[in-house]
Amino acid sequence: MTAMGATLVEKIIARAAGVDRVTPGDIVTCRVDLAMMHDSGGPRRVQPLLERLGRGIWDPERVVVISDHYVPAVDAESAAILDGTRKWVARHGVRHFHDMQGICHVVLPERGHLRPGMFVVGGDSHSPTGGAFGCFMFGIGATDMAGVLITGETWVTVPDTIRLDWDGALPAGVCAKDMMLHLCARLGMGGAAQQVVQYGGNTVDALPMQERMTLSNMAAELGAQCGLIEADETTVDYIRSAGGDPGDPVAWRGDDDAAVMARHRFDASTLAPQVAAPHSPANAGDVAVHEGTPVHQAYIGACTGAKLEDLRMAAAVLSGQRVAKGTRLLLAPASTRTTLAAAQDGTLATLIEAGAILMPSGCGACAGYGAGVLTEDEVCISSTARNFRGRMGAASSQVFLASPYTVAASAVTGRITDPRGFLEPGAGV
Amino acid sequence: MSSEQAPGRAWVFGDDVNTDLLAPGAYMKGPFEMLASHCLEAVDPMFAQQVQAGDMIVAGENFGIGSSREQAAQALKHLGVSAVLARSFGGIFFRNALNLGLVALTCPDSGRIRAGDRLAVDAAVGAVDNLSTGERYPCNRLPPKLLDMVRDGGLIAHLEKRQSNGKPDQDER
Incomplete structure (x- = not known):
């Protein structure tokens, strides 16, 4: 021994x-x-x-x-x-x-x-x-x-x-x-x-x-x-x-x-929402650093960021809200069972009512394969795991990584936004 | 018999050379030769055209980090690269490289190597000789079993050789 x-x-x-x-x-x-x-x-x-x-x-x-x-x-x-x-x-x-x-x-x-x-x-x-x-x-x-x-x-x-x-x-x-x-x-x-x-x-x-x-x-x-x-x-x-x-x-x-x-x-109790700037997940810091940056696309997708729990987080922010004009919110649930569960518990309706566009379950835009890729100079905030240069589309596109909460809040304002203001009791813009 | 590879010329890159740079996603659906011709173009547009058989890649931290696509290692091998020396590797790239018969060695002093230096690598001993400067740098050794596989040209060629010699796929444990 x-x-x-x-x-x-x-x-x-x-x-x-x-x-x-x-x-x-x-x-x-x-x-x-x-x-x-x-x-x-x-x-x-x-x-x-x-x-x-x-x-x-x-x-x-x-x-x-x-x-x-x-x-x-x-x-x-x-x-x-x-x-x-x-x-x-x-x-x-x-x-x-x-x-x-x-x-x-x-x-x-x-x-x-x-x-x-x-x-x-x-x-x-x-x-x-x-x-x-x-x-x-x-x-x-x-x-x-x-x-x-x-x-x-x-x-x-x-x-x-x-x-x-x-x-x-x-x-x-x-x-x-x-x-x-x-x-x-x-x-x-x-x-x-x-x-x-x-x-x-x-x-x-x-x-x-x-x-x-x-x-x-x-x-x-x-x-x-x-x-x-x-x-x-x-x-x-x-x-x-x-x-x-x-x-x-x-x-x-x-x-x-x-x-x-x-x-x-x-220490989890002192952690603020995080955002990773292009072109590396390691470029992360508190959301405050990037707040106000305009986004063309908000993406909730991938194995990292579109499971049922992730969709529920987005729904908690988007309940009673609308996606900003000039910004699109794409939603690709991680699996068909995720879509089913989200449909059954009302999460999906909340997201679609807020303006989310429902897409097929798959790796999709995260890896630049499917629908939802970016053109030159577009900015995306995404619940995915990677923001390497050109991964989600054009080489000059910019991908910021964040939680489903932060992606959802940013979709509502059209700018990178701290989600905590949407979650306080009585919140509503 | 010397286990040293023939000397090659150094191409020097920095940290975090990821798999999207080595094998760009946009070319993943098409023919492999097309993909390889775009290898590293985002950091050095001339690399794929000018690299010669036997040349070596020298890089900093996290070489090959990112996806599991082995086209990243395969593209380098296809272009004639004989070895990659980096301060550290993405774990999957490291496995893929060896399994494809591309020598990958961790070399803490890779930063001392300049573009165009002539290098000789000995993976069995764990040493890199810089023939241009006379310096010698330590690198990791590959254990005999892995070195056999790499010398046979990678995992598949190794299994093929064992099969044709009537040996089982693996040695007894």
Whole structure:
């Protein structure tokens, strides 16, 4: 027995590698519990590699394919990509196929595919989202994925863990997205390059599952391989309601005496709404810095910023309000189930009454793929995760990142606006 | 047998060279050669035209940060780049590069290298020789298993070679 305990990620990797324990820096080969792909980086990229080796996939039950990038098709090329994806899953006997049902990082847990302690690879850079369920889930490219599909295994460098502990109650109008933009500014986009981050503290304990997913999702913007959160009752309840099996969540917690690379502490109670200026999430600061900047487009979309919780935040601001003349508010719910739930609880009606334009569920404008892209010099405030130059359209367009609250408030005034004035009792302009 | 690669000429870039710069999203739907011809054009419009086989990329922090699209590493390999030396990498890019047979090495002193310097890299030893200045910089070593894979030309070529030699996909654990 060793004196020092193991972190959560070390426990998951050791189990997947079939060894008693691993140490950061070790390169080990792991069995993969689940592999997720989407239409852009998935079948069309891996199939030529499978053909070159004359191989099929190791276990179709452990593969999930989700078409979310080129949906719905906007031209012959994207239609062909979606068609090819459908034919590929049929050919390989992949049962877990979600076609145009929403964005992979939201659909995967929504359909009960994740369980604490799993070793999961995803063919997309926001795969760290799975960490919210106590899984070690990380993004890989197509060649890596082909190797997984053929062998069921992959190599991994055991990462160090950086703890990010938040305590205190978030003020009204401040949410997980603000926490993440603040972390991007504090730690930088390489703040956790090639490490994993693990979120904890009583602020995180109190967050609903979808808000935790926002934290894990944007671990990608810290450069982290995964954004882990230990499973608790909130996790178990979510997995059960999604029809999944939570397994043994107690077994998948890090040891208290495990060595971590760094531990940073933050006070949620003093956090103001955050806005990240072009062209990096790390250009974040208090909303006051950018207040008054005119915006052409307000976008509520993506895996980061259009889950049901996100839509409810926007609705809290937009209730009884109207989008400003000269500004458009585009709304692309993260999944079809999000749209359904928002329709059932009245959230969707509130948003549409305020002037939001409802768009299909998919990656869409966030990655410059679908409808809602920007032309030269246009300014957008967006609930998405990235504002790299030219990502959402023309190279001269400007994207500011913010929470759904702040995006909604800015849509009402046509300028970047602190949402807190809309949320106070008796608020109303 | 020397494990050192043939020397190459340095192209120097700064921090945060992201995957949208390496493989611009607007060209992702079209043919790969088209995508590669736009590699890094937003920071150096002449790069894709002028880079030569064996040249190396030298960069600062977070090279390849952003999306998981491996076209970012593939474009560099397609253009003939033989190695990327950076102070740090985006984690997925680092994996993709090695899996595609492109040497990626963490080199804390990359800032001492000037554009056009001739460099020789030894990934097994963990050293970069600057033949233009006579300086030697440390870099990380690649473990033998990964180095084998990179030398075989990447993961797929490595699996192909093992398959044709009648070996299993992985060594016994």
